[in-house]
Every structure is written in structure tokens, then in C-alpha cells.
Amino acid sequence: MEFLQLKYFQAVAKHEHMTMAAKELNVSQPSLSNSIHRLEKRLGIPLFERQGKGIRLNRFGKTYLRRVEQAFRELEEGEREVTDMxxxxxxxxxxxxxxxxxxxxxxxxxxxxxxxxxxxxxxxxxxxxxxxxxxxxxxxxxxxxxxxxxxxxxxxxxxxEELCLTVPKAHRFAGRGSISLSEAANEPFISLSSNSNFREITDAFCRQAGFEPHIAFELEEVSAVQTLVEMGLGITFTLPLSLGRRASSPETVQLQITEPRCKRxxxxxxxxxxxxxxxxxxxxxxxxxxxxx
Missing domain, CATH: 3.40.190.10 (Periplasmic binding protein-like II)
Incomplete structure (x- = not known):
């Protein structure tokens, strides 16, 4: 069995599409198809189900793919170990x-x-x-x-570390050192995407304080969130350690949250x-x- 043949199988299994796999591997589609056919002939079982022009990995193929990927990982580990010497x-x-x-x-x-x-x-x-x-x-x-x-x-x-509530320097809360989270129930929040784990955590803290946060802006980047807060467009949860130097921005104020205790x-x-x-x-x-x- 050839190493290249296994790489071809891995690519076809990933895409479940001969043309796409051939393009990734930079080989002709007939050559790739022949390689897969020879592999299946050697194993004595089909690895894919043919559905018209499409193909789909069958249960034999899925089992074999796990073993092939495990073998490649072992080879990569060996390469790293030797290089590390x-x-x-x-x-x-x-x-x-x-x-x-x-x-x-x-x-x-x-x-x-x-x-x-x-x-x-x-x-x-x-x-x-x-x-x-x-x-x-x-x-x-x-x-x-x-x-x-x-x-x-x-x-x-x-x-x-404890989460803080970060507000613009001109915000009505800015003159305070601490706040109960329930006091921010009607404030516009600038938050990370709902797909992020941090967003799940902060939403849960708001619910613990008795309200559902009003999300005015939902962004993918932490830096963008901080920029909008600095512009005065809303407030947000922050972890001072994760912000580094930006935690001391003159455009914002960080408030300690006394209730509930928001720790990460x-x-x-x-x-x-x-x-x-x-x-x-x-x-x-x-x-x-x-x-x-």
C-alpha cells in the first residue's frame, strides 16, 4: 500500500467529491479515481457509495478513515520528536x-x-x-x-479574575467604583457574538441578576467591542487581564460588580x-x- 494512495483517500473522504479532491491534490481526476479503485480492490471492500456523479463515505470508509488519520498523526508526532532532538x-x-x-x-x-x-x-x-x-x-x-x-x-x-462592567467615561455610572448588575438592566450592551462562550457566560450573569441583556451591538472582535464602548455607544463586560494595556483606556471606566459575583x-x-x-x-x-x- 502506497503512502500517496492513503493521502488521496483522505482527501476524497474529506470532500466526498472527486473533482474537489483532485483540485486540492493537484492531480487529474482519472488518476485519483484509479488510485481509490486500486485501494478498494486491495482491501476487498468498497469505501464509498456511488450516487450518480457523487460519492459518499460508507461505514467501512469511515472506520478506515479514522485509522488512516491516526496513522498520519503518529507519523507527524514522530517527525516532531525527531526534529526536537x-x-x-x-x-x-x-x-x-x-x-x-x-x-x-x-x-x-x-x-x-x-x-x-x-x-x-x-x-x-x-x-x-x-x-x-x-x-x-x-x-x-x-x-x-x-x-x-x-x-x-x-x-x-x-x-x-472577576469580570468588570466597562462604561464610557461620560456615562452616568462612570463616577462610581462598583455597581450591582441589576442596575444595568436597561442599558445597551455591546457584546461578542452569541456563538461565543464568553457571551453565554455574560448572558447567564445578567439572567442571574434578573434581566435579559439588551444587545445593541453584536460583534466578532473584542477590540471592536472596546472601540464602540470608548465611542459612548454602550457598555460591556470585560476581564481586565484579557484587555492588557487597553484596560487603562482614558475613554472608559471599569466598575466592580458587587452582585452577583462574576468570576472567570x-x-x-x-x-x-x-x-x-x-x-x-x-x-x-x-x-x-x-x-x-
Whole structure:
């Protein structure tokens, strides 16, 4: 069985479309079709159901695909392990971080000590996506406010922080140091997308305070949310640590929420079965030390 043949099968299984798979692989469609046919002939079973011009992975194909992808992951792990034998200076760390403003400071400090390490950031939105990437060994770590757990996933708490209510400097609440969340029941909120985990959490806090938040703006980027608050268009929930320097913006005021207590936990997660390079191990310890400060 040829390695290339398995790569062809993986691509066809992903697209369930010969033309699209051939385009991705940069091979002719007849050549790809012949390769799949030879694989099925060797196994003695069909891997796809043919439906007119379309194809669909059958139950044999789905089982075989899981094994093929597992084999490829093992090969990738082996490649990483061998490369890592060259030392820390050649390491690569792949990480998903849901704290956008803390990332530049964290990376700057780490790379000061380890300038040859290459950091790759993956932009993932939900806990489900992060868990899948960790399980498939597509990322080394996830640093987030959402616990990512699973049979093979380790979650380590880094620090706990209270959410604040951020208001424009000219807002009627701006002269206060604290607030009961119920007092903001009629305020326009500027929030992240309803698909985000952080939005689910803040909506739940509002309901705990006895109201459904009035969402005036729903945005995808934290930076855009903060910009609209600075423009005086509404208020929002924030985690001061996740905002970094922008937490001290002269255009906004952060209020402590006294009731209910709105706390979030930052943590780092990784797959204990996934091989971690020397660079990744150093990065994990650095993150732990960084948040402890």
C-alpha cells in the first residue's frame, strides 16, 4: 500500500467529491479515481457509495478513515520528536489563545528568552473547536477562559479574575467604583457574538441578576467591542487581564460588580498523549510563571 494512495483517500473522504479532491491534490481526476479503485480492490471492500456523479463515505470508509488519520498523526508526532532532538532552538509551538490582548506581552517575553522558537497561533472560537484541535494534536496548547476537558486532555488553572462592567467615561455610572448588575438592566450592551462562550457566560450573569441583556451591538472582535464602548455607544463586560494595556483606556471606566459575583478562570490545556517538544514544555512552564506574576 502506497503512502500517496492513503493521502488521496483522505482527501476524497474529506470532500466526498472527486473533482474537489483532485483540485486540492493537484492531480487529474482519472488518476485519483484509479488510485481509490486500486485501494478498494486491495482491501476487498468498497469505501464509498456511488450516487450518480457523487460519492459518499460508507461505514467501512469511515472506520478506515479514522485509522488512516491516526496513522498520519503518529507519523507527524514522530517527525516532531525527531526534529526536537535538534534542541530547543529549533522548536515550534502551536497555541490557541482566547485572550487577545495578553498574547502580545506573553509572546514578547517568551521570545526574549527563546528567540529561535517559532510560535503559531490558531484562531479558534469555541470550546468544542479547541477540544477537537487538542485531541487531533493540531495544537499544543489552548489558553482560555473556558475549561477544555476530555479523557486525554489536561486542564491547569492559571489565575482567577472577576469580570468588570466597562462604561464610557461620560456615562452616568462612570463616577462610581462598583455597581450591582441589576442596575444595568436597561442599558445597551455591546457584546461578542452569541456563538461565543464568553457571551453565554455574560448572558447567564445578567439572567442571574434578573434581566435579559439588551444587545445593541453584536460583534466578532473584542477590540471592536472596546472601540464602540470608548465611542459612548454602550457598555460591556470585560476581564481586565484579557484587555492588557487597553484596560487603562482614558475613554472608559471599569466598575466592580458587587452582585452577583462574576468570576472567570484562566487556564491552559494540553493533550497528555500528544508529544510535547522541548520548546513546548518550556513554553508551558513560562505561561504558568507568567500568570503567577
Amino acid at each position: 535538534a534542541g530547543l532552538e529549533r522548536g515550534v509551538v502551536t497555541v490557541s489563545v482566547t485572550l487577545p490582548y495578553v498574547l502580545p506581552t506573553l509572546l514578547k517575553e517568551f521570545l526574549t528568552y527563546h528567540p529561535q522558537v517559532r510560535i503559531i497561533q490558531r484562531q479558534l472560537g469555541s470550546a468544542v473547536e479547541m477540544k477537537a484541535e487538542l485531541e487531533n494534536a493540531e495544537i499544543d496548547f489552548c489558553i482560555s477562559t473556558t475549561p477544555v476537558t476530555g479523557p486525554d486532555i489536561e486542564w491547569l488553572v492559571l489565575v482567577e 478562570t484562566f487556564g491552559i490545556s494540553w493533550n497528555r498523549k500528544h508529544y510535547l517538544s522541548e520548546a513546548a514544555i518550556h513554553f508551558r512552564q513560562f505561561v504558568i510563571d507568567f500568570f503567577s506574576r
